[in-house]
Amino acid sequence: MAENLIIAETTDKADRYKTLVPQIDALISGEPDLVANLSNIAAALRQTMNFFWVGFYLVKDNELVLGPFQGPIACTRIAFGKGVCGACWKEKKVMLVPNVDDFPGHIACSSDAKSEIVLPAFKNGEVALVLDVDSDRLNDFDETDQHYLMQVMNIIEKFI
Ligand code: SME
Numbered sequence: 001m002a003e004n005l006i007i008a009e010t011t012d013k014a015d016r017y018k019t020l021v022p023q024i025d026a027l028i029s030g031e032p033d034l035v036a037n038l039s040n041i042a043a044a045l046r047q048t049m050n051f052f053w054v055g056f057y058l059v060k061d062n063e064l065v066l067g068p069f070q071g072p073i074a075c076t077r078i079a080f081g082k083g084v085c086g087a088c089w090k091e092k093k094v095m096l097v098p099n100v101d102d103f104p105g106h107i108a109c110s111s112d113a114k115s116e117i118v119l120p121a122f123k124n125g126e127v128a129l130v131l132d133v134d135s136d137r138l139n140d141f142d143e144t145d146q147h148y149l150m151q152v153m154n155i156i157e158k159f160i
Helices: 013-028 034-049 083-091 143-156
Strands: 053-060 063-070 077-079 095-097 115-123 126-135
Touching: 013 034, 013 143, 034 053, 034 063, 034 143, 063 083, 077 083, 083 095, 083 115, 083 126, 115 143, 126 143
Parallel strands: none
Antiparallel strands: 053 063, 053 126, 063 077, 095 115, 115 126
16 A cells, blocks of 8 residues: 555646556555545545545435545435436436536535536446535536546446
8 A cells, every 4th residue: 555645746637647546546455445445535636636625425225425525524415316416326427517506406515616526436337436526616627537537436446
């Protein structure tokens, strides 16, 4: 396991992700515990990308339940299909929301959140958890975030 996180000294986010993703792989290698791994992944993403809020919601019975995260306190439970996270679960696809005010049913855990990206991780073809990232700036996420965060979800799918 990596003991120190190396953060690329660049404002280019693709380069920061490129340095981060292999370290996330190393962080979880040999550690099967879900909470331990998701906690370190949330911390590594927050430290590297300075996200306003980053964390996981886990599918438990018929709802999403808050998991490890970094940032302000957040809603603990989200129903199937509700909000951006629930839509990601229902539609089984990445949700990229440039302006949360334009997303019908968006759940505002913080009034400071302006844009959002949510990605699913699958187990046996079903969504097992989602990664939610919020920004306090409009239009803060794009295909670059989606591309590299999907690589993170692929790593997560190795231990869930
Ligand atoms: N905005 C999310 C809820 C989770 S918080 O942003 C941490 C949603 O609409 O699903």
